Amino acid sequence: MVTYVSLIPLLPLAGFLFLGLVGAKVKSEKLIGTIGSLVVVIPFVIAVGIFIEMLGTPVEERSHIVRLFSWITAGKLSIDVAYQVDQLSILMTLIVTGVGSLIHVYSIGYMHGDRGFWRFFAYLNLFIFAMLTLVLANNYVLMFLGWEGVGLCSYLLIGFWYEKNFEKGTTGDAAKKAFIVNRVGDFGFLLAMFLMMSTFGSLTFSDVFTQARVLPVGDTTVMWITLLLFLGATGKSAQIPLFIWLPDAMAGPTPVSALIHAATMVTAGVYMVARSSILFALSPVTLQMMAIIGALTALFAATIGLVQNDIKKILAYSTISQLGYMFLALGVGAFASGLFHVMTHAFFKALLFLGSGAVIHAMHEEQDIQRMGGLKKAMPTTYWTFLVGAIAISGIFPFSGFFSKDEILWKAFSSGSYILWFMGLCGALLTAFYMFRLVSLTFDGSPRYDEHRLHPHEAPKTMTLPLIVLAVLSIVGGCIGIPAILGGGNQFEHFLEPVFEQANVKLALPVSESVAMEYLLMIVSLSIAIGGILAARYVYLRRTELAEAATRRFAPLYRLLFNKYYVDEVYDATIVMPIKKTSEKLLWNIVDVRVIDGTINFAAKASGFTAEILRRIQTGVTQSYAIIFVVGILFVISWLFVR
């Protein structure tokens, strides 16, 4: 079964090519939607097959490399297009294809009637192809190809409705912002690759990791490599300082936000760090930095999400916050926990986004939650699934979010970073609060919109079915990661253990035997979450005037949070404007016009000038030419004679 792994990325690529080339001619939306979805569903089935087969094989034999062809051979550099099938990549593949298929089916309903229906599915297929290449690659260069590919598709899909206006500009501006900010991160990735090439002489995972194993902890080159890799990850996974593109990316259609900016692309950074775990284990400085930035981002984004009014913006900041948790996990050495959260987050965040999409559709493109309310009567399925997602993200037992988030907090605490644990805890409180603020304002209470003009109704089956599936997954998805103290076998961690074996050896994490502490922390986080939920429901359902009073009392703080700490404005003033001005005044006017053009013009003028002088030789009179003959003969004779 493993040999079929090459079909997994190739089918979506075929879908993209087909839909891209002939999709415009196909009139039937059903056909396009079916083809677009099938080329993701079939890979999912194949991935499941490979997974089952993998479970049946002994642990040492679970890693395979399927080589397709040799891509680049230049001197010492030899890069193949080859896929590495092991526990980590099959996990990511399952997530990508599984959640991806659900979103494809959802999009059939969501994008119904859109002029660019075929284009949407073509881009989605291209995205799936790029993402699969990223997770299945066996070397950094192929992974980078997928990395760039998902960045490109992100750009294409954010700016999908390219004529639409969005905040201060167009959707095209938001797409460009995403792409350019990602580029800064990619620069870090590239530099890391160069360093790796010069240090290890190869970019294939197996070569790099085998050589890295024998290096001492704290090696400086590896530290730089990992710092640069982490820079790339902050770009793709929207951490401080490169998170600014994700809220703007909400300009795209909601399925895009669900797939790319919640479930898959943003987790590429997490995957990349997990894959390079041995390198990060050798560099405690980077791990420390990652944990701090992760926790900081988690808290920071949660505070912003607290006061936003656009339903998708809230979810966007929530995504940034949850990604912070994942990096916190990676930073304290709990690689498997980080990936566990990736999986559960994919389930409930995709669910939340798709649910919000249904709401937006029903409210005829209204996205401001202050203008919603009472929708639970009109859209029951959406309400219940959304509620499930909200409970999961708040971390309530026994939903999946509880297990993954709790594990991260426990690992942070037990590795000694109490401050980070506390930050994570505050973040969890805020998460519960703003999620239920969202639920209460949108679904509960009485309608705050004009009921005579707007008649929201439930979404069609193509949209509600994926919601239900994701809701089920959000509930039971945690079962494979139940920790030992609660009686579970934590199959998830054990499954991924071989991948992180080498890293764990280097990390030498302290194994905490304190069962009581673990129970205590679990109860603390659970109660915090429940407290947050109850507080939110109290404020927004019973005593809404409390919210308004708080807004007035803490007006400056409110403004700061609402304007996202003015980060965009600061970046604009310190980075964007200076670059623009320099380019315009200096590089364009002086370098391009005067220096480059001037040199060319000067060369032309010089040759013209010389020619003016030299053309006087052509007198047209034969005898002057004859004189030159004779002079030449004189020289030739003398030269011959001297020889």
Next chain:
Amino acid sequence: MIPIEYYLLLSAFMFCAGVVGVLVRRNAIVVFMCIELMLNSVNLTLITFSAYFGDPGGQILVFFVMVVAAAEAAVGLAIVISLFRNKQTVNIDDINILKW
């Protein structure tokens, strides 16, 4: 017995006289005649070497040079005629259409 250099020097003298004529005279036909003079000086050199070294090749070459000179004379003078027809002059200073 005449030293070979005498013949060679005479031939050099005639050649240079021809060069002067080509560079200085302005009548096209006179220039042409000076060219013939130069050709003849070369002929003299060839015959000299042929006689002093016993190689008939020199005289054969002179034969061919004469053939070529004859052909060249015919064509060259035809050109002069057509030139005269067009420009009504054989002053080669006036024939300068190729001037820049």
Next chain:
Amino acid sequence: MIFEQVVFFFLAAVAASSAVLMLLQRNPVNSALFLILNFFSLGGLYLTLRAQFIAMVHIIVYAGAIMVLVLFVIMLLNLGDGRRLREVLSFKTYIGIGCSLALFTELFYILGMKGRMPLMPLAPNAQDIGTVEFLGKVMYTTYLFPFEITSLLLLAAIVGAVMLAKKKIPE
């Protein structure tokens, strides 16, 4: 011996002076006549070098054919006394004279001083190789191919000359 040297010097003097005089004539017809004199003296010089055949051919071809053609052309173009060409002594003339003086000095130096060969008589077979018989034999065996080519050359010259000099008859 003496006879030979006298003849040589006489003929050489005639050749050299007629060459110079040719240059100095204003009238092109006079120039042509001096050139004919030069050719005759050259023919004599060839005889002193025992090249009988060449000498005769030289007189016939050059003095008899080419110079006649030249004179015909001069007459045709009516460049006799009527149209006197004013020879202007310009900057160019001085350069021209200077150049050829330099050339002659160089050749004199090479041939007369540095490149002197030992005093040698005419080759013993000089008499024999100058005959028609011998030259004919050599021409038709070793140098057959160039001989044939020259016929083509002459054909081209004939055609060319006729084409160039033809008067365009108005239709």
